[in-house]
Amino acid sequence: MDEVLKAMADPNRRLLLDSLNARDGQSLRELCAAMPMARQSVSKHLAVLEAANLVTIERRGREKLHHLNAEPLRDIAEQWIKRYERAAAQPSVQWVHRYGGASDQP
Template sequence: MSRGVDEDLLFRALADPVRRQLLDRLRAAQGLTLAVLIDGLPMTRQGASKHLAMLEAANLVAVVRRGREKLHYLNPVPIQQIAARWIGAFEADRVAGLVEFKRRIEEDGQA
């Protein structure tokens, strides 16, 4: 991952189901205020603020102030970085295995 990214913080932020639910809501609609973001969720504004602070610290949520409002936006870049580093690495091995499998089948067919 790029310099300055705290992977431990990122994984801790993603580990909590409530924080993932907040991220899902931001993926569906960007620029939400705290009130709109937690509408219908069984949590207090204070509890949600703590979760959002963790997501901001992990660089998963960006906040833009508009007057007295704070608008929350999903930052998908750290999640993409995780996918590229961790999932992508596992996929590379699988694809290499498939290439080797194909090579063997083709060799057997020519014999």
């Protein structure tokens, strides 16, 4: 999970994931066209995403196509984020002490 969150921490990598989510199976050339950086930088970001299992590679002849693998993101949503949904749905102890509990009045 740490590797996935670390990979997602960079805004350029999130842009690459967004691009693959919009149109899966893009080549490096196609991904570079939409990114404001050098080809080598895009390659390095893709390598980080691949190491985190967020991107998979399909080889077609001499071309490599990049595919989004959203499974690690689903795992984080199911295993980690859902832990905090219950807490977010209930008023905090500080809120109850400050405002005296639930009320229909503003």
